[in-house]
Amino acid sequence: MKTSTELKRDVIAxxxxxxxxxxxxxxxxxxxxVVTLSGHVSSFVEKWNAERAARRVVGVDAIAVEISVDLPGSSKREDADIARTATNVLAWASYLPPDSIKVMVEGGWITLTGNVEWEYQRNAAAEAIRRLMGVTGVSNDVSLAPSIASQVVQSDIETALKRLAKTESQKIIVHVDGNTVTLSGTTHSWVERDLATQAAWNAPGVKHVQDKIRISM
Structure with a gap:
């Protein structure tokens, strides 16, 4: 198990x-x-990338993000301009049903609401607008509303876990209750944990995933 000094060194690297x-x-x-990130960056996507970089380091159990986004003058935009751009970007996205997501902007912070069928659509929508100039933050409040209430088959999820997480799938426990999947057990890294939650979200009809997987060194 890494010491705090070793973990800090690895995160900085x-x-x-x-x-x-x-x-x-x-x-x-x-x-x-627990890793705390502080300081300032010139765009929201840099803040997002810093968090993702820290998550990749083995031994990180949790992350507190205290980074501020200080936009340079050339990157500042009116909220109405940001809202129009974000709405247009989502309207042109082939992976989203028309008018499925609404955009609200306040102080450069974008809040997404609405309903989509799949988790990948929800994530892709946030990814599409996260990189826009002038954005200081993103709240993804889009809900999942599957058009077909397919029953989640536990064996299908477990099979997907074996494909994605390989040997680690044997340490992950899957429990299905209606359209909610609960994952528990242990993995050795955030990457393996993310693969497990991805497998659960990819199952048809899943509306909620409770991630109770622990990182075990």
Missing amino acids: ELNWDPSLPSNNIGVEVSDG
Whole structure:
């Protein structure tokens, strides 16, 4: 198991290595596996990428993000302009039903609402607008409303876990209750944990996934 000093060193190294963080003004503190990121960046996508970089490091149990987004003058935009751009981007997305997602912007912070059938649509919508100029944050409040209430078959999810997580699937327990899937057990990394939740979300009819998987070193 890594010490706090080792974990801090590894997180800093990952932040410095990530090419999507050209100017690294991010401070790192670690205590009992909890990583706190602080400082400031010039765009929301840099803040997002910093969080993702920290998540990739083995040994990170939780992340507190205290990074502020300080937009340079050339990147600042009116909320109405951001809203129009975000709405147009989503309207052109082939993976979304027409008018399925609504956009609200306040102080550069975008809130998405509405309903889609699949988790990948929900995530892709946030990813599409996260990189827009002038955005200071994104709240993804889009709900999942499957058009067909397919019953989740536990064996299908377990088979997917074996494909994606390989040997780690044997340590993951799947429980299905209606349209809710609960995952428990252990994995050795965030990557394996994310693969397990992805497998559950990809099952037809899933509306909720409760991730109770622990990271075990």
